[in-house]
Amino acid sequence: MCNHPSEFVRYRETQFLAGNQIMQWEIVIGLEVHAQLSTRSKIFSGASTAYGAPPNTQACAIDLALPGVLPVLNKGAVERAIRFGLSVGAAINSPSIFARKNYFYPDLPKGYQISQYELPVVQGGTIRIQTESGEKVIRLTRAHLEEDAGKSLHEDFHGMSGIDLNRAGTPLLEIVSEPDIRSSAEAVAYAKTLHALVRWIGICDGNMQEGSFRCDANVSVRPKGTEKLGTRCEIKNLNSFRFLEKAIDFEVGRQIEILEDGGVIRQETRLYDANRDETRTMRTKEDANDYRYFPDPDLLPLEISPAWIEQIGRALPELPRVRQERYMTEFALSQYDASVLTASRETADFFEATVGHLPGQGKLCANWIMGEISGQLNKDGIEIGSCPISPDRLATLLARIVDKTISGKAAKTVFDSLWKGEFGQDVDTIIAEKGLKQISDDGALETLIDQVLTANPQQVADFRGGKEKAFNSLIGQIMKATQGKANPAQVNAMLKRKLEA
Amino acid sequence: MLNASLKQLSGQLAQKKISSVELTTECLDRIKRLNPEYNAFITVNEEMSLAQAQTADALIASGRSGPLTGIPVAQKDIFCAKGWLTTCGSKMLSNFVSPYDAGVIERFNAAGAVNIGKTNMDEFAMGSSNETSHYGFVRNPWDVTAVPGGSSGGAACAVAARLAPAATGTDTGGSIRQPAALCGISGIKPTYGLVSRYGMIAFASSLDQGGPMAKSAEDLALLLNVMVGFDARDSTSLQRDVEDYAGELQKPLHGLRIGLPKEYFAAGMSSEVELAVTHALEEFRKLGAQTVEISLPNVPLSIPVYYVLAPAEASSNLSRFDGVRYGYRAESYTDLADMYRKSRAQGFGAEVKRRILIGTYVLSHGYYDAYYIKAQKLRRLIAQDFADAYQQCDVIMGPTTPTVAFNLGEKSGDPIQMYLSDIYTSAANLTGMPAMSIPVGFGEKRRPIGLHLIGNYFREAQLLNIAHQYQQVTDWHVQSPV
8 A cells, every 4th residue: 555654644634635435533642741951950969960971970879879868859940840830821739749650670770760640740731833724722731840760771781781870860840731632743843832932931951862852652543533532652752853753653654554454552652763764662551560659758748839939920031922922013023923033032032132223123133033144043053042143233234224225135245244253243344344335325326327328328219119128237237337236226216217207 | 884874974074084985995895795695786897986986085185075975876777877887687788888977877976976886677677576687686685585676676785785875776666665665775766857867778758767765864865966957858857946855854743644545555465564554654643743544546557557658668668779789689690670589589588578568569559549548548547646635635655565575586477466566656656756665664584664655746855854754763774684
């Protein structure tokens, strides 16, 4: 029928669109995202959370689970969880309870992970995503605090495994969605929106290569129009948006194929193999652990005062969705422009700083940030935070377009020069040094145009004879004579007036 | 010198009539001579103890000493002490030299006390006879064919046999009070949260509490003054104003209302214990106290509740002993699962395994509500019983144990009988209230009998006052088996 899973999905969709009578499937997805919280020290110990240190150099007695050590909760991790809860409109539970999840693994030093089970710190909330058919609301079940495990390294040690406990005890916020997601594209949109949000509110650096933002996807399918959820499979540790999409596509295809062949889906945990673009069984429900959750007696119930929540709420930055709406009303931007500019707080702040220096020119600022700035940043592989052109310099440059000192084309030359840091990044010096000033003086232009008309009687005759092309040729001559510095719109209007006189 | 109180020893040290080195050497000599029979200590390190004694003498010479400076204290082998082998009575930790000090050890070090050695104990504090220790049983110095009680059996033996003037213990279901009673010494379990659990190897986190064991209530007060204190490294540690636990010792007992729970004077108590307790109560009446009968209706459920909750927490607390990072690892194994299985099968003793199994069972899916949740509910009801009782009385008294010390080997094959040794003591752990045991007489073969005093939260000073007043008019606490 078809070889590749994503082709298979497309094939199904085609049948659906064609209105065929065979079984149509609905995809049901819930995501669990582990966001590493940006605290300097671990969630239950004072050891550093910095990434990339030599193995086991950032594991203290508590992380090693020496006999007798005890956990002490990092208030910064709680503060970040509350920040998240408030920004998705969730309830903050008080008290919330830390629980032990018991299982044995060499990179889990205590033999249990401290997590939350009943009464997580964040309950409910929503994330709004943009889909092809408009905005969609994805409900959140909960978000809870927990500690990360260490790492087992199975290569490089002959017949043994290495254990690195630097990551053990790193604070995580596990954000669990309801099964409201209906396609891999929606899953990616949800994950990207969440990714932007956690960075926006400063609780997670979002670095996916370093594992700061990891997704698990719970995927099932059911006959379209039915209520009962199908048996789900959980795909673990998807550390890029592309893998998330491909893993879901493969998994959906796999499940539909099994069901259409009359089989049943086995509830299991699966791993995505990016090299082979497929998911495969990691463990089945039968060999799943009984985690024996119970409240951790070493940690008291976490009480969060309304005053603290209020204080965190007051310090919360304006959220992306709110800013997006404001940009649409305040700067008359399209929803597309507004959403691109609010994809990260740095970009939005850059935009606002620029437009702050250039009131009334929101669209022009937006175009340059989304165009030139974003293009150059991509080319150089840097973030907007390290942009060599500051918002006020960009605003000065754009002001010279608005006041007709330079043309848009000349402005790009100035931009390149600014980017390279030439002439002390002074816009007016660059314009002067490079001779980019536009000729906008009517008298000077009139003399020039007259000279060109006198020198080209044939073209003038052609134009008057109805040959429109002759007009462009005359414009070209005028621009050439001014070395491109004439204001094109002005030249256009003046020439037209003279020829039609 | 060995029968002297801490106050007397402290005075002699301060007046330089003796040095800490002399006192420490005397204890070490006695340990060397008598420990082979009693087996009260797992580890003795003369060099380290004497070094601390020298430091203490220097402190005394410089006039910067406190009440415990230079006093040898036997530390239960459940407290991690830097540079000391810390086994918790288990083969699992037979090679574990702690790289850090427990909060309690730090406080004794800061006070200038001398760590005279690490005392024997039931494995991971699980036992009531000290017979579950991987390092062998401890003998009761009053009758060497009897158990010393447990789990702090080594500590109780060390104080009773005058191997050390004072000791630390920990109490999860009675592990300070029961051995104190069986060895004829005094011991107190403070209110949960007063003594730091940091570095005290966890058995059942919500019940474990460290406390002192010594000859008298007055000694306990001095020790408690050092042991109690907030520790930010223990989230269950309580932040309170500093209290002088010796402050109320001299208060007369006129008008004191002693509650006698009918549930503690029911069947199961031996007649000799009942007689000794009755005599002790008569002394209190003579001191001006009055007794009132009270009821703690849910308290008979303490043992079943305790034996659900304590193993549940223990099963999880002991998961870290997996042979991966430290401690015992099996010699040979085929794969990871086999390494876990063999290391834990060989590293833990039978009683520890039994409790891990019970704990794992009660936390398992499908059983959690029926056992763990129900036990937690009962725990609250038991606490309510005590709260109600303190409306009618100031202190609750009864026997510490139903019988005098039993014979070595007598109950080691019958866990239920062994668990019932804690029948009177475990309620104070479930509620977190302070409780103590003081010697009030002897039974058959001069085996000691203890009186149990349970106070309301943070009323340690009152308990010590009551005990001290009794000890002013009786001499059970100064009698020694040696």
